[in-house]
Amino acid sequence: MANKCSAQTAIIMAYRFVEEVIPPALTYRFLASFVTMWEVKIYKGSRMLFSNLLVVEIDKNHDVAVEVEGKRVIVFLIHTENVEHIVPTLGSAIQECLTAAIHRISEFYSLLSGHEDANVKQVIPFEIDFGVVCKSWFSSSICFFPHKDMATAGRFKCQNGKSHEVKHLSIWFAEKVSSEKCEDTCPGLERVALEQCPLNQHIRRLVAEIDPYKCRNIIVHLGVTINTWENLEYQFQHQNPDDLKFMAVLKWKEENKDASFSKLQEALEECDLNRHILCQVLRDIDPEMHKEYLDKYSSKIREKTPSISVLRCIANHIGESSLQLGIELGLDIVEIQHIQCQFKDKLLDQNREILRRWKQNKNISKPTVENLVKTLCRIGKKKMFRWSSFLSYISYNNKIRVNVVWLVIFLIIVRAQKRFLSIGFSSTPVGYYAYLRNQNNRKGYA
Ligand SMILES: [Zn+2]
Ligand SMILES: [Zn+2]
Ligand SMILES: [Zn+2]
Structure with missing residues (x-):
């Protein structure tokens, strides 16, 4: 085999x-x-x-x-x-x-x-x-x-x-069928998923569902010290609150070789949190569920690579979620933090740079409209589809391109016809005589 x-x-x-x-x-x-x-x-x-x-x-x-x-x-x-x-x-x-x-x-x-x-x-x-x-x-x-x-x-x-x-x-194991919430019969994560170590994306999605106070309890259960939490709290005080929670759980993952979904599940249950949060973390996301925002989301558009101008437009809507965006797009944490340092206090530039690197680096996730739309849904930016006309912008760009092609073809045909007519005009005697007769008639009337 x-x-x-x-x-x-x-x-x-x-x-x-x-x-x-x-x-x-x-x-x-x-x-x-x-x-x-x-x-x-x-x-x-x-x-x-x-x-x-x-x-x-x-x-x-x-x-x-x-x-x-x-x-x-x-x-x-x-x-x-x-x-x-x-x-x-x-x-x-x-x-x-x-x-x-x-x-x-x-x-x-x-x-x-x-x-x-x-x-x-x-x-x-x-x-x-x-x-x-x-x-x-x-x-x-x-x-x-x-x-x-x-x-x-x-x-x-x-x-x-x-x-x-x-x-x-x-x-x-990583992409369970998308659904708003678990069925009543859902037994929770299955064995392979439980034994896996969560990726950064998974940690990000998890902490987004948990409020900071409970998250603090969880990381204590996971064995990270209060001291570490407080240091991070100080360090990330001016950022999106999800960033602090993420960094704390990431700390646990980096310091423990046996970090796994089952360890997370234990900690959730000890803190009286629903373990089905973890099911959602591993679910695929179906942007079709948000049809009201995405009327132009056709399969043809999904596979396209968004242009730099589309990405610049999207960057306007990300705000202080640059770390969240970078993680979900699959960029390395060190790389994201480097970008944050490089453009300190310039959120717009951070977001632009993150999107630009994602588009450039084909190794992380395919830079398609589909992956971008899924990411934006995941980091809670799906409403931007309503305000920004970014999908119609992409399809508009396509239409312009198609129209330009037709215009060029049209011009070629017109030119070819003109030449054909003028050749016919000068080389066939019939045409020539007709021309002369016309001229004569006109002279006659004059
Ligand atoms: Zn081998
Ligand atoms: Zn479940
Ligand atoms: Zn926009």
Whole structure:
């Protein structure tokens, strides 16, 4: 399977069983549960269903392959063209489905193998790994690492000494389907998300939902000292109150190697806060929900890169949220703080510079209108769409361009016709005589 998949088309994860012996029936049952969920893929006339490999078709562009190899059950999410096009909410949903299924099945086999108390639900223990295709001259294999170790820097160094790009693997957990709030049946974050270390964006979204007093309690529960909080309070007294809260939780993340969503969840619960705040933190945002502000938000516009003049217009509306904007766009904290120093007390310049760097640096997040609109919604600036006509500005720019093209074509046609007419006029005798006759007639009347 590793030979067929390349790093360009697939993201990989695996369930690794800890015990020496896994009941073989367990893995078959897992494969069987797949077939009930999705259609088996037909490839060149044959069904992709074998004793240790199964491929199902999720939709026109996405397939999932499952391969059993020793103590690992390996899952590939494959896009027909490129991982970049994998729908992120689909990746998260598939992972949740599969992890829940394998959890249930291993619970069932744990009961069968006669663990002491049937009332205490036990699970045949398994760990979750992420994988990357590792290609060398002669072979290609998969390098696995515990998913918790997913470096926030986006790279992983494997035992073959290669440095793998792992940014795309966050598709497995980071974008839950967008929704205003959790369903009553929502169990909270699932296992993979809980074991992950929150990104800066996640911390920003979390603290935005918590008032400063409660946030102070939370960071004390997380083990950051009151002293640190008060120092930060002094340092950030003139900034957006969300900045202080963010920096305090960031401090915790930077000082603790085992920082994770589950630690945050514990702290929230100890402070009587709803843990479903964390569900929202990991949700995709759907600007379509704010249709009233975004009447011109078509799929054609979404993929465009906003021009510098559009970004300058947007910068006018950001105000004191420059740190918030920078974090959400994916800029490095050090870089944002450097910009804040460079343009001290000049908020407009800070915001312009942050937007400019985002547009320039293709590594952070794709500089598209879609990502920009999502960011503005997330930092609470969706109302600006109503006042600033920035979307109509973008489509207006397009229309002008289209009109210019038509104008040029029109002029070319007109000129060509003129030339054609004048050629016809001077070279054909008929035209020439007609001309002369006209001249004569006119003379006659004169
Ligand atoms: Zn490798
Ligand atoms: Zn929830
Ligand atoms: Zn404006």
